Amino acid sequence: MFSKKSISTFLQAQVAAFLGGITDYGLMILLTEVFKLHFTFSILISGTIGAIVNFSINRFWVFKNQSGYSSRINSQLFKFALVVLGSISLKSFGTLILQKSFQIDYRIGRLITDSFVSYGFNYPLIKNWVFRAKEKQNVIESN
Template sequence: MFKKKSIFTFLQAQVAAFVGGITDYGLMILLTEVFKLHFTFSILISGTVGAIINFSINRFWVFKNQSGYSSYINSQLFKFALVVLGSISLKSFGTLILQQSFQIDYRIGRLITDSFVSYGFNYPLIKYWVFKVNEKQNAIESN
């Protein structure tokens, strides 16, 4: 049962990442192509919007950490913000490196970079650090 639940949680997290990611990617292209921002700035803005969507879906659907305690929410938001900051930095830098060093179009470079950042950085930190439920939190929420 534990294994089945872990797989289901992983799949739910991928749906959350996909929805946030599609928003992020689409907004990045809009800001770069229509509003002529450099793609690294577009990634900063679109990554922030995508992160808000991703956080909300993860909090209320995937990991169901909906405690009303403001200190708990603030802790999650702070941790999530740090993950997002790292994620946006890695995505911007990785996309830039692929574009400048290998002349890979920024849209393709972004997809390549995203696949590594999402699975190797975002998911583990979000699951095991941001939305990790400890015994103390379980006791508070069950009362």
């Protein structure tokens, strides 16, 4: 059902997401607790930094799309930025809903929201849209 390559890619993508997520989450706590920003603004800033970490790891290790073509990276960056905007929006909104409606601490609400957004939104779009072209190109070239 699943190939070793697809399982390996999924696990590598989870490592990339974890490292980007740790950066994101830690920075969110720092900005909220130390610099007293509202958590929705902290999520915006930390999500952007975490996304840069995640994109870099995905591009150069997970999906190995460092082809050197500037138009290629521009396309990937644009697509990735759209995914990140959606992801940050979903995380901010989800965390806010959990905090306002259910009085769940923003740190816990963020973890709950992240789990849904990461597996249900980020991974499918990053794998099948942002970094998809290289895989299809390799299949075409091998035929």
